[in-house]
Amino acid sequence: MTKHINKITAVLMLLFISFVLVFTIIKEKGKESFHENRELAQRPAFSPEDLYDGSFTRQLNTFITDHFAGRSHWISAKSRLGAQFSEKIINGVYIADGRLLDAEISKRSSFEKSVSEINRYVEGCNGAIYFVAVPTSSGIYDEYLPEYLLSNPENMQISSLYASLDSNIRKIDAYNILKMLKENYIFYRNDTKWTSYGAYCVYRTVIQKLGFLPTAYDKYTIDHVISDFRGNLYNRTLYDDINPDIIDIYTYPSGAEVISSTSYDNEGHIRQKLLYDKSMLNSNYKYRVYLGSEVPMIKIKTSVNNERKLLVIKDSYADCFIPFLTQHYSEIAVFSPEYSEKGLADFLNPNDYEQTLFLFGIESMSNENCFKVLNK
Amino acid sequence: MVYSSLLFIYGFLPISLLIYYVTPKKLRNAVLLLLSMVFCGLISLYFLIFMAVYTLINYTAGILTERKNKIAAAIPLAGGIIFDLTAILVFRTEYFSWLKDIIRAPEGFFPVGISFFTLSAVGTLIDVYCGRIKAERNLIQFGLYFLFFPKLLMGPVLRYGSFSKILSRRKCGLNEIGVGFTIFVKGLAKKIIVADNLYMLYMAVKSIEVTEMPALTAWLGIIAYLLCLYFTLSGFADMGTGIGYCFGIRLPQSFSYPMFSTKIRYFTARWHMQVTSWFRRYVTRPLCSVSRSRIYQKLIFIIVWAIAGYWYGFSINGIIWGLILGTAIVIENRFSSTKILRATSVLYTFLIVLVCFVFFSGESLEYSLRYMFAMIGGSGLLADTLLLHLLKSYTVIILIAVYSSTNLFRNMIMRSGKTKLGAVFTAASPLVVLLMFIICTAFISFSGSSEMMLMKL
Numbered sequence: 001m002t003k004h005i006n007k008i009t010a011v012l013m014l015l016f017i018s019f020v021l022v023f024t025i026i027k028e029k030g031k032e033s034f035h036e037n038r039e040l041a042q043r044p045a046f047s048p049e050d051l052y053d054g055s056f057t058r059q060l061n062t063f064i065t066d067h068f069a070g071r072s073h074w075i076s077a078k079s080r081l082g083a084q085f086s087e088k089i090i091n092g093v094y095i096a097d098g099r100l101l102d103a104e105i106s107k108r109s110s111f112e113k114s115v116s117e118i119n120r121y122v123e124g125c126n127g128a129i130y131f132v133a134v135p136t137s138s139g140i141y142d143e144y145l146p147e148y149l150l151s152n153p154e155n156m157q158i159s160s161l162y163a164s165l166d167s168n169i170r171k172i173d174a175y176n177i178l179k180m181l182k183e184n185y186i187f188y189r190n191d192t193k194w195t196s197y198g199a200y201c202v203y204r205t206v207i208q209k210l211g212f213l214p215t216a217y218d219k220y221t222i223d224h225v226i227s228d229f230r231g232n233l234y235n236r237t238l239y240d241d242i243n244p245d246i247i248d249i250y251t252y253p254s255g256a257e258v259i260s261s262t263s264y265d266n267e268g269h270i271r272q273k274l275l276y277d278k279s280m281l282n283s284n285y286k287y288r289v290y291l292g293s294e295v296p297m298i299k300i301k302t303s304v305n306n307e308r309k310l311l312v313i314k315d316s317y318a319d320c321f322i323p324f325l326t327q328h329y330s331e332i333a334v335f336s337p338e339y340s341e342k343g344l345a346d347f348l349n350p351n352d353y354e355q356t357l358f359l360f361g362i363e364s365m366s367n368e369n370c371f372k373v374l375n376k
Numbered sequence: 377m378v379y380s381s382l383l384f385i386y387g388f389l390p391i392s393l394l395i396y397y398v399t400p401k402k403l404r405n406a407v408l409l410l411l412s413m414v415f416c417g418l419i420s421l422y423f424l425i426f427m428a429v430y431t432l433i434n435y436t437a438g439i440l441t442e443r444k445n446k447i448a449a450a451i452p453l454a455g456g457i458i459f460d461l462t463a464i465l466v467f468r469t470e471y472f473s474w475l476k477d478i479i480r481a482p483e484g485f486f487p488v489g490i491s492f493f494t495l496s497a498v499g500t501l502i503d504v505y506c507g508r509i510k511a512e513r514n515l516i517q518f519g520l521y522f523l524f525f526p527k528l529l530m531g532p533v534l535r536y537g538s539f540s541k542i543l544s545r546r547k548c549g550l551n552e553i554g555v556g557f558t559i560f561v562k563g564l565a566k567k568i569i570v571a572d573n574l575y576m577l578y579m580a581v582k583s584i585e586v587t588e589m590p591a592l593t594a595w596l597g598i599i600a601y602l603l604c605l606y607f608t609l610s611g612f613a614d615m616g617t618g619i620g621y622c623f624g625i626r627l628p629q630s631f632s633y634p635m636f637s638t639k640i641r642y643f644t645a646r647w648h649m650q651v652t653s654w655f656r657r658y659v660t661r662p663l664c665s666v667s668r669s670r671i672y673q674k675l676i677f678i679i680v681w682a683i684a685g686y687w688y689g690f691s692i693n694g695i696i697w698g699l700i701l702g703t704a705i706v707i708e709n710r711f712s713s714t715k716i717l718r719a720t721s722v723l724y725t726f727l728i729v730l731v732c733f734v735f736f737s738g739e740s741l742e743y744s745l746r747y748m749f750a751m752i753g754g755s756g757l758l759a760d761t762l763l764l765h766l767l768k769s770y771t772v773i774i775l776i777a778v779y780s781s782t783n784l785f786r787n788m789i790m791r792s793g794k795t796k797l798g799a800v801f802t803a804a805s806p807l808v809v810l811l812m813f814i815i816c817t818a819f820i821s822f823s824g825s826s827e828m829m830l831m832k833l
Contacts, residue, residue, distance in 0.1 A: 002802060006554030009806040013557040016810060017390050020817075024386065053482035054420030061383040065824030068382060074821030081818060085776075086573040087580075087769035091822045146765045148583045236822075 023069035034284055035072040037235040041065075076238035083239070087146075090237045096144035099189040100233035100242055103145065105138045106152040108366040111161050117371035118358070119166045121344075126351050127311075131165060131358040132172045132206060133158045134194060134317045137187040139362065140178050155179075157362055169358075172209055174202045188245040191231020191287070192363065196248045199321040210310075210355060212328045215252060223249040225278065229286045247289060249276050255327050256304045264297040266341045273298060275323050290319035296340030297347040300332045311353035313337065313344075313374070317361040338367070343376025377418050379529065379560075379615040380567050381825030385817070388415065389619065396623055397548070405543070408524065408623065409516050415525040422482055431522045433459055434497045435515060441504045442511040453505045457498055463487075464494040468690045468832075491687060491833040492531040493522050495654050500536040502658055509537050517543065526620035530612035530833065532630045532650040535657075548624030556621030558805065561813045563614025566607045568816045568826050570780070573773045574604035575829050580766060586746045590757035594750040596766060598730055601737045603777045605830055606635055609648070612828070635781035638721040639712075640704050640728055655684050678702035688831070689736065693744060697736040704728050 033040050044050070044059035051057075068074065079090045088095040094103040122129055138145060139154025155175050162171040178186055178198060186198030194202075204214040229245040263273040277292035291298065300322070309331045312318060315338055325332055333353065335344055344350060364370060377384050392411045399407045416424040437456030443449040466472040467490055476485075500521075503509045512518040521539050534542070581589070581597030589597075613630035620627040634646035644652055660680045664673045678699060685698025716724075734751070738744030746754075779785070792798035820826050 003551050005802050005805060006552075006558070007550045008554070009557055009809050010550045010554035012806050012810050013561075013813065014390070014393075014553070016813070017386060021386050021390055048421070051417070052421040053485070054418075054423070057377050057383070057418045057420070061377070061381055061824050064383050064387060065821070068386075068821060068824075071821060074818045077818040078821055081815065085772045087576060087766075089576065146580070147762050148580045151583055 020069050024064065024067060027067060027069055029067050032284075033066070033072070035235065035238055036075075037232070037284055040067065072238055076240070079237045079239040090239065093233050093237045093239075094138075094145055094149070095237070095239060095242075096141070098242065099137065099141065099144070099187075100237065100239065101141060101144055102136055102138045102192050102233065102363075103149050105136065105154055105157075105363075106149060108152070108157065108363065109368075111157075111164070111365040113368035114365050114371045115161065115164045117368075117374055118169075121371075121374040122166045122169055124350075125356065127354045127356055129169045129356045129358070130172060130206070130209060131162070131169045132174050132202065132360075133161055133365070134202070134359070134361045135175050135178060136192040136361060136363055137194075138192070139175065140182050140187060154362055157365075161362070161365060170209065172202075172206055174205075177202055177205055185246075188229070188231050189242050190229070190234040190245055192233060193231065193287070193317055193361065194320075195245075196250055196320045199317075200250065200324060203321060203324040206357070207325070207328060210328070210357070215255065215324070215327050219255070220250045220252055223251070225249050225289065226281050226286060231287065247281075247286060249289070250323060252327060256302050258326055259301045259303055261298055261300040263292075263295040264299070264347060265295050266339075275300070275326070287316070287319070291322060291334070294336060294339045296336055296342065298334040299348075300326060300334065302326045302330055302332070304328065304330045306330055309333070309353045309355075311335065311348075311350060311356045312359060313356065314359040315361055315364040315370075317364075318359040321359060337373045338364070338370050340373045343373050345376070377415065378825055378827060379612065379619065380564055380816075380820060380827075382817075382820060383824070385564075388418070389622075393553070393622060404546075405516050405520060409519050412520065412523040412525045412528070415528070416523060419488060420482065420485065422485060423487055426487055427523055430463065430493075430497075431519050434501070434522070435512070435518050437501060438504050438511040438518075439513070441501055446505075449505055453501055456501045460494050460497045460501075464490055486832055488828075489528045489530070489833065492527070492533050492651075495533045495651065495687075496521065496536075499533070499654060499658055503536060509535075512536065512540075524620075524625075526616045526618075526623070526625070527627055528616075529828075530609065530616050530630070531648070532613065532617075532628055533654050534627070534650065542625055542627065545626070546624045547626075552624050553622050554806075556618045556623075557813075558618070558809050559621060560615050560618025561809045561816070563611045563616075563618055564816045565611075565812045566614060566780075567611030568819045569812075570773065570777050571604050571607035571611055571829075572819070572826055573770070574600045574607065574777060577766060577770045577773075578604055584762070586743065586750055588755050588757075589747075589750040590755060590760050590763060591751060591753040592759045593763045593766070594747060595730075596763065598734055598737065598747070598751070599774070600770075601830075602730060602733045603635075603774070603781065605733070605736075606631070606647075606781060607777065608828070608830060609833075633781065633783040633786075635726075635778075636722050637725055638718060640701065640708050640725050643725055643729055644701060644705065651684070651687075655680050655687075659683065674706050678706060681705075685736075688833075691739075692741055693735045693738050696741065696744075697732050700728075700732045700735065704732075 029043070031040060032038065041059070041062045043063055044056060046056065050059065079095070082090045083095050089103045092102070092104045094101045135154045135158065142150055142153055158175050165171065178194070178201065181201055184197060185195055186201060187194050200217065207214045224246050225248070227244065227246045229247050230240070231245065234240070234242070258275055261273045261275060263271050273292050275291065277289055280286060280288040280292065288294070304327065308329045310325065310329045310333070312322065312325070312332060312334045314334060314336060322332065322334060333348055335347065350356065377388070395411065396404060396407055413424060416427050434456060437452045437459070440452035441449045441456065466475050467487055504511045517540060520543070521536060578597060578600040581593055581600065584593065610631040617627045617629055628650070630648055630650060632646040632649060634643045637643040637646060660676060663676045663680070667673070681698035681702030682695045683698065685694040685696070685701070688694050689697065731748070734747050735744045738747060789798070789801055792801060
């Protein structure tokens, strides 16, 4: 009896393993993952050096893992199972009541190198410089997280960042504004980033510091363009028990118009671009509805007639923030160091702009390579 | 490459099984060696070269040691042992980093399993010297002794004689593959489902400042550590044993339910059994044969435990772990005739073992002492909200861990052997194995592997 059972076990296991193996081999190896919204590892190129120190096997394991048969089903099964019988942290994401939160905010590497690049850049500037560091949803909704994950909470990260930035930079506190409004829909439930409404609330303060009166909320027409957006935290867990998110588009019909918005990429191509690129809503990158696909530089000209120019140096947090600024400046240059291979000076002369606004999510500050292009 | 990675489970393992079973029986040892070399080469080519050199040196030293003239034989014996011990000291301690530069080890290189094959190598040389076994002339079989991939990562440390006996008593077939996969999946589940979750719990406790740690949290943390360590080590050991079975090679098990033993002596006898008996055979016994004095023998006993502790941790803390454990066994033997209740003895053993592992787990003596202080309420707090959160999140996994580290389930199966219940258990087992395997795959699907944690052996 036992011998027969053992044979059945052997056959079942061998069949299952070969089945998965064959499917993994014959599966079409895509470049991007739809569910996870990221680029997948490509077949590692064989090289003796990589084999020598073992990195070839690591690449091979990543490749197999990324193209594993039924990967997205496996991951969502893991999220469901893991949330059932252990702590609700899956792949570094905390599954809280009604929202997903980044559980690894305290593990960020030091901001030191980013700060020194920024300070170096600021030394050579003439205009007024403003800095806004935006918390992630884990910073605002930290009461959902068990306290051992908060050994280095985001408000501390932001204050230590502000303390180490050059004293000529005017720092604007977004954290406390957002914290006060946390009952509102200011952060996505499935993403680390703020919503347009969150951005608007901070805009009201920022624009006053920049010397303008904010546009009143009731002047905007708000379109809920989609209501099934799932962001980066969902992509890491594929956990779909949380309500999907709504993406809003704010327009001010009687306000100033955007005359032109021109994008410049690393190869020197120049294209016209929309502030709200609705074609992105049908793609997998729904958040890119704000400012469209990523480019290093966008120059926006508006019908505002005050000859004021603003330079914004930013990451993706600013994408939904920029449209609010178009009511106040006749020209706005938007620089994304993350996507730039060329230095900022290759696109424009920073001293042509009397005001510079740095707008970054606090998580981008540990990406030390990002800021090197400022001084290139 | 570890056993608990997608590349191994869904790539290397099925392909090597296929190659092995289509090879004629005569060539199977050579194929096993070849496959093991591929395994080493996939860890890194440097590792393969390292292992090749290591094996060849031990092979030569073994042949040179086999002489009638004991004095002439002592030179290759000493040379071989010095080489083996230097190798382990170079890679497991920080004292010889300059030597690593000389042999051009790549950044971050660590020869996995070095702690185990060092013991094997030294033991074999001593056995040859003492004439207990003949030096192996067959390089394929001798190479397998070091490189055989199912025993590379986590032992068991076998004497050369036992290993070659196991190799010759090979029985291959579907039945063995079934048994092998059952053991393999058991080990995989131990590592991925239990140990990885307990590791998260231990890390959560560890992130609290030890001076502010409530007493119960400290207890929870060290229990999590001990269970996590047990499930990691025994999980890898089971995976190795299981893979060995699939190839028809029946490696012995390394752990035999040590966790809730009734005596510390039993705990140590069931924890890494082959390692414990290695130290007894090659260190304690020769040293004890010098003098018949009881105090001397007890002292040697304790010192050898300290050495074993050093072998585990290569730190002061490891030594202290061994010293406490050794001393505790000596004291325990003294009172061995005292009768106490079974539950009491399980409890006292578990407590002493926990205390030992406070030292085992800490990075420094100071940290461990502080941790002990926290356990007896040094922070002035008994519990806090974080503790409640952790208990709420991890109670299920701790209960699973405690239950499966006892032999209750095995005994139940054994007792139900011929009854109807037993038949149900047997009939359901293939599906249970497959289900566990699927769950484990899901758990490693995101990162692709579940690495070795807590210690490098």
